[in-house]
Amino acid sequence: MASRKPDRHAPAPPVRPDLLVVGLATAGFAVAAYMTWLKWAGATAAFCLSGSGCDVVQSTRYATLLGVPTALWGALLYAAIGVLAALGLTPSRWRWASSFLAG
Numbered sequence: 001m002a003s004r005k006p007d008r009h010a011p012a013p014p015v016r017p018d019l020l021v022v023g024l025a026t027a028g029f030a031v032a033a034y035m036t037w038l039k040w041a042g043a044t045a046a047f048c049l050s051g052s053g054c055d056v057v058q059s060t061r062y063a064t065l066l067g068v069p070t071a072l073w074g075a076l077l078y079a080a081i082g083v084l085a086a087l088g089l090t091p092s093r094w095r096w097a098s099s100f101l102a103g
Helices: 019-041 054-058 070-087 091-102
Strands: none
Touching (some): 019 054
């Protein structure tokens, strides 16, 4: 019996979006966008008492990076992860994307 060689031109299986990652990225984006708005507006976070700790973080020098609120950097990263997950990347492409996003 002759062994059959795999067909190199066979269509790749359809790639589906990773809805769990899309959902988590959307939630992370929403929180980061809210924190960005708080920083720009100079407002205090909901359910955050003055001096309780969460307001202290927004007032430190680490709350901005290159003049941009740190939360905005997070929102951009969550958006990138959400888009990549919606595209339905394969595991090898996720590794490539994570190494690219990490710098």
